[in-house]
Amino acid sequence: MSSILNALSVFFIPAMLTFIIGYGIIKRAPIYDYFIEGAKEGLQSAVEILPFIIAIFVGIESLVSSGAMDFLENAVKPIFAKIGMPEGLISLILLRPVSGSGALVNLQHILETEGADTLTGRAASVMMGSCETIFYVLALYFGVTRVKQVRHALPVGIITYIFGVFLSVWICSYI
Amino acid sequence: MMNYIWVGMLLLGILFAGVTGNFSAFTDGLMESCSNAVQFVIGLAGIMAVWSGIMNIGKKTGLMDLVAKFAQPFIRLLFPKEKNHETIAAILMSFSANLFGAGNSATVFSLQAMTLLDKENKNKERASNAMCMFVAVNMNMVQLIPITVLKIRKDTGSVFSESIIIPGILVGFATMILSILLCKYYERKDIE
Numbered sequence: 001m002s003s004i005l006n007a008l009s010v011f012f013i014p015a016m017l018t019f020i021i022g023y024g025i026i027k028r029a030p031i032y033d034y035f036i037e038g039a040k041e042g043l044q045s046a047v048e049i050l051p052f053i054i055a056i057f058v059g060i061e062s063l064v065s066s067g068a069m070d071f072l073e074n075a076v077k078p079i080f081a082k083i084g085m086p087e088g089l090i091s092l093i094l095l096r097p098v099s100g101s102g103a104l105v106n107l108q109h110i111l112e113t114e115g116a117d118t119l120t121g122r123a124a125s126v127m128m129g130s131c132e133t134i135f136y137v138l139a140l141y142f143g144v145t146r147v148k149q150v151r152h153a154l155p156v157g158i159i160t161y162i163f164g165v166f167l168s169v170w171i172c173s174y175i
Numbered sequence: 176m177m178n179y180i181w182v183g184m185l186l187l188g189i190l191f192a193g194v195t196g197n198f199s200a201f202t203d204g205l206m207e208s209c210s211n212a213v214q215f216v217i218g219l220a221g222i223m224a225v226w227s228g229i230m231n232i233g234k235k236t237g238l239m240d241l242v243a244k245f246a247q248p249f250i251r252l253l254f255p256k257e258k259n260h261e262t263i264a265a266i267l268m269s270f271s272a273n274l275f276g277a278g279n280s281a282t283v284f285s286l287q288a289m290t291l292l293d294k295e296n297k298n299k300e301r302a303s304n305a306m307c308m309f310v311a312v313n314m315n316m317v318q319l320i321p322i323t324v325l326k327i328r329k330d331t332g333s334v335f336s337e338s339i340i341i342p343g344i345l346v347g348f349a350t351m352i353l354s355i356l357l358c359k360y361y362e363r364k365d366i367e
Contacts, residue, residue, distance in 0.1 A: 008319060012275035020229055023238045031232055038231025039224040042283075046220035049286060050213070057212035058205055059181050062188030065204025067195040108327050116333030125328055125339040129321030130347040132314040139180070141310050144286050145293035148178075148300045152361035153307040156354055160315050164350040171342045 045144075052143030056136060060098050069094065085169065088113070088120040092127065093165055100133045119172055126168040134161050223283045230264070230287070239264040253312065253355065254305045262291040266309060273316040285313055304362050311354040317347035 024031040063069050073091050080090050088110055096103040107128050114120045134157040142150055192201035233239045243250075243260035250263050257263060269284035288309060296303045321343060328336035 008275065012271070013277060013280070017229065020233045020238060024232050024236045027236045029232070029236045034232045034235045035228035037228075038234075039228035041231070042224040042227025043220055045227070045286070045290070046216055046223045050216045053216055054209055054212040055181060057208040057215070059184035059188075061204045061208035062185050062201070063191075065197070066188040066190075066192035066201045067197050068187050068191040071191060104323060104327070107324065108331065111327060111331035111333070116328045116331045117335060117338070121328075121333075122339055122342070125321075125324050126342045126346055128324045129318055129339065129343040130350065134314055137314050138310065140282075141285060141289045141313075142302065142306075144289050145296070145302075145306070146299045147293065147296070147302045147306065149302060150310075151302045151307055151365060152358060153302055153310045156307065156311040156357045156361065157314055159357060160311070160350045160354045163353055164315070164346055167346045167349055168342070171345060172339075175338075175342055 049140075049144055052140065056139045056143065059139075060102075060136070064099070064102065086120040086123065089124055089127070089165075089169070092124055096127065096131055097134045097161060098136055100136065103128060103133070119169075123169045123172040126172055127165060130168065131161055131164040132157075134158065219279055219282065222279045226268075226280055226283050227287070230268070233264065234261060242267065253308050257295075257305055259291065259295060262288060262295065265291055269309075269313060270316060273313060274319060276318045276320055276322055285309075304358075307361070308355070308358045311358050312351060315347065315350040315354040317344055317351060319344065 021031060024034070073094055076094070077087070077090055080093075081087060085093070092103060092106045092110060095106050107124055110124045111121050114124075116122075116125070138150060138153060138157060142153075188201060192198050230239075233242075240260045243263040246263060246267055250257055250266065254263075254266070257266075265284055265288035269281060269288050272281035272284050289306065292303065292306045292309060293299075296306065320340065324339070325336050328339070
């Protein structure tokens with residue numbers, strides 16, 4: 001099962017490329033010219049999103065390096081313990097919504113200290129794969145638009161994130 | 176909204192740095208994060224150029240219209256008002272790139288889709304239903320193989336590193352369904 005899925009992931013990009021270029025060949029289109037034209041636009045949009053990305057990185061770093069994240073972590077620890085969340089997961093649960101790379105480092109730390117095949121280790125791995133960096137994604141995606149009110153994108157993101165965290169722990173305690 | 180969040184993040188950071196006496200770490204962190212951001216975008220720029228180029232081939236040869244036509248019934252479920260073939264193609268590419276864990280490529284398609292959705296948005300200040308649905312579903316898209324996680328598990332001595340794949344897919348699927356239902360609920364409550 002997992003090897004089939006793995007193969008799918010590996011073949012996804014080459015298959016897509018073959019499909020698009022193959023279609024172009026059948027249509028006898030000037031593929032190279034089209035590519036260059038599109039690539040130019042792509043580079044332009046990379047420059048356009050740069051200011052937004054710098055803003056997000058700086059904002060997140062401000063919370064992490066000032067110690068605000070640590071403070072928050074300590075503040076909510078007792079609450080998490082009360083509802084039966086493994087204590088080792090707390091920092092990951094708080095870090096995951098804002099920073100993908102930070103969460104990866106944290107996951108490695110959890111797996112090293114708690115063990116990769118323990119409940120905490122497995123739940124952390126599942127969470128990492130299926131719960132998103134919601135605040136980062138919201139800031140980045142809406143950053144390239146002119147939207148000021150994100151409406152229900154925020155509550156839906158938060159609710160599904162919390163649901164995903166609980167479900168990860170629950171599923172791992174059964175499987 | 177970004178205005179408040181961003182200012183809040185910075186002020187909170189400055190406040191905490193002051194309380195904990197962490198000003199030098201705070202300043203170093205900020206400086207470093209700026210160059211990290213630029214590096215991130217430079218890394219992204221190459222992939223962005225390649226995918227924009229490839230997508231342009233699809234667009235100009237008419238393949239995109241073909242695919243969009245095929246996907247229309249599925250797309251209509253989530254985005255009832257969406258007609259533009261280019262937007263549909265970008266949404267599909269973004270969903271499938273996320274599904275297959277194509278990392279930066281997924282980000283590129285998502286940003287492209289958001290830019291297109293923004294152009295179609297009637298009230299520029301407020302996010303459209305389609306934007307909210309796209310962001311919510313994309314955030315909760317199932318990832319078939321979380322490659323980085325598997326690697327970290329193997330490196331940290333897991334004897335069965337792949338045991339998390341199926342639970343991960345189940346959780347991803349459940350959160351995706353929930354995000355669709357919640358969006359539909361909010362759409363009814365808060366008219367666009």
